[in-house]
Amino acid sequence: MRKIQIINGPNLNLLGVREPGIYGKSSFESYLPGLRELFPDVEIDYYQSNVEGILRECLRRSYDGIVLNAGAYTHTSIALLDCIRSLRCPVVEVHISNVHQREEFRHHSMISSGCKGVICGFGLQGYELAIRGFLHHD
Numbered sequence: 509m510r511k512i513q514i515i516n517g518p519n520l521n522l523l524g525v526r527e528p529g530i531y532g533k534s535s536f537e538s539y540l541p542g543l544r545e546l547f548p549d550v551e552i553d554y555y556q557s558n559v560e561g562i563l564r565e566c567l568r569r570s571y572d573g574i575v576l577n578a579g580a581y582t583h584t585s586i587a588l589l590d591c592i593r594s595l596r597c598p599v600v601e602v603h604i605s606n607v608h609q610r611e612e613f614r615h616h617s618m619i620s621s622g623c624k625g626v627i628c629g630f631g632l633q634g635y636e637l638a639i640r641g642f643l644h645h646d
C-alpha cells in the first residue's frame with residue numbers, strides 16, 4: 509500500500525468553523541501534515557469538493573486505497589455508491605461524528621455496502637484509523 513487518496517465531501521472545507529462541538533476545532537488542512545508524518549512510507553493525497561459530480565470523478569483516479577468522507581451525500585447518493593462499486597481499489601468510509609447518535613436521517617448510509625469498512629465517531633483520528641485499516645488488512 510503506497511498511494512492513498514483522502515476525499516472529503518460537502519461542507520468539510522468548513523472543519524474548525526462548522527459546528528465545532530460536533531466536528532472539533534481544527535481544520536483538515538491543519539490536521540493533514542501530522543497525519544502524513546505518521547505514515548512516512550505512504551503517499552497521501554487530499555481532495556475536497558462540495559460537488560457530487562466532482563467527487564465521482566475524483567474517485568476514479570488511480571490509488572491503492574481511498575478514504576472517503578462523503579458528508580451529507582453519504583445519506584443520499586446512489587451515484588456515489590455505483591461509482592464506488594465500479595472501482596478496483598478499496599474505499600473506507602469515514603465520519604468524524606458518530607452518525608448513529610445523531611438525527612435518524614444520518615443513520616443510513618447509501619455507500620457503506622460498497623465500502624471495505626466504515627469508521628465513525630473518533631473525530632479526525634478516524635482518517636488515521638482508516639489508513640491503518642488499509643495497511644493491516646490488505
Ligand code: DQA
Nearest residue numbers: 519577579580603604605614
Ligand atoms: C459527517 C456526517 C454527515 O452526516 C454530515 O452530513 C457531514 C459530516 C461526519 O464526518 O461526521 O457532513 O460525514
